[in-house]
Amino acid sequence: MSYTLSPGAIPDVEPQVEAPDEWRQNLSVRMICPDCKEDPPNLVEDPQAADVICEDCGMVLSQRGIDQRAEWRTFANDDQGNDDPSRVGEGPNLLLNGSQLQTNIAFGDGSLRSKELHRAQSKANADKGNKNLLQAFKQIGAYCDSYDLPNVVADAAKHIFKDAEDSKNFKGKSTEAIIAGCIFIACRRNKVPRTFREIYDMTHVSKKEIGRTFKLLESMLAKQDKQSGGKAKVIGNGVVGIHEAYQGTVTTNPDELCSRFCAQLGM
Numbered sequence: 001m002s003y004t005l006s007p008g009a010i011p012d013v014e015p016q017v018e019a020p021d022e023w024r025q026n027l028s029v030r031m032i033c034p035d036c037k038e039d040p041p042n043l044v045e046d047p048q049a050a051d052v053i054c055e056d057c058g059m060v061l062s063q064r065g066i067d068q069r070a071e072w073r074t075f076a077n078d079d080q081g082n083d084d085p086s087r088v089g090e091g092p093n094l095l096l097n098g099s100q101l102q103t104n105i106a107f108g109d110g111s112l113r114s115k116e117l118h119r120a121q122s123k124a125n126a127d128k129g130n131k132n133l134l135q136a137f138k139q140i141g142a143y144c145d146s147y148d149l150p151n152v153v154a155d156a157a158k159h160i161f162k163d164a165e166d167s168k169n170f171k172g173k174s175t176e177a178i179i180a181g182c183i184f185i186a187c188r189r190n191k192v193p194r195t196f197r198e199i200y201d202m203t204h205v206s207k208k209e210i211g212r213t214f215k216l217l218e219s220m221l222a223k224q225d226k227q228s229g230g231k232a233k234v235i236g237n238g239v240v241g242i243h244e245a246y247q248g249t250v251t252t253n254p255d256e257l258c259s260r261f262c263a264q265l266g267m
Contacts, residue, residue, distance in 0.1 A: 181213035
């Protein structure tokens with residue numbers, strides 16, 4: 001609401017609303033045992049039971065307390081005592097099969113029996129399918145790193161390889177050929193195309209075999225996208241992956257390669 005002031009009039013000062021005080025913990029409050037009333041109090045915290053106990057009379061002052069301290073963690077195996085204080089496991093890898101919730105037997109005191117138990121349990125829990133996937137993912141990462149391909153290309157190639165393994169349409173096909181085809185498609189989809197000759201130099205798979213595998217992979221991906229009907233894909237264990245409609249790749253144009261070749265030649 002606006003007012004018109006007469007000449008020489010002084011406007012009234014609007015009252016300022018005081019901001020509420022910020023909450024601060026009252027550090028002057030001390031916990032004293034109501035039974036023995038010792039001052040200063042002799043209180044101890046039991047971390048296992050999450051209780052606060054008076055050491056003089058044994059009275060429990062609080063129960064089920066929440067530990068506000070930081071969780072123990074281990075970085076890059078920097079623990080020299082061969083003990084792992086971490087109380088949480090790593091997150092699941094959506095590119096692998098199974099729940100990945102297996103437990104491991106630690107080496108313990110380092111005795112021969114502990115090592116044998118650890119080795120036996122590792123063999124019992126080993127998933128052959130995941131082992132092959134991990135080897136392929138490691139190889140894809142090594143190829144992409146050696147030719148300075150971005151991480152997005154390596155990740156896309158791993159996803160395509162996982163789809164190829166799940167489809168069961170490539171049994172008897174060379175793993176090297178599938179990897180070469182996955183990298184070729186991943187490069188095209190992420191706008192960093194490579195020629196068949198460059199993929200051959202990278203993986204030592206013949207250009208003819210790369211071409212065959214490339215066509216099979218494209219046909220598989222297009223069929224999967226048609227069957228899904230544009231819906232999100234369930235990767236496993238109820239985890240829903242990000243859907244990306246497959247778009248068939250097109251032949252690489254020379255102008256897409258010229259800039260990179262000129263940069264390599266220093267032109």
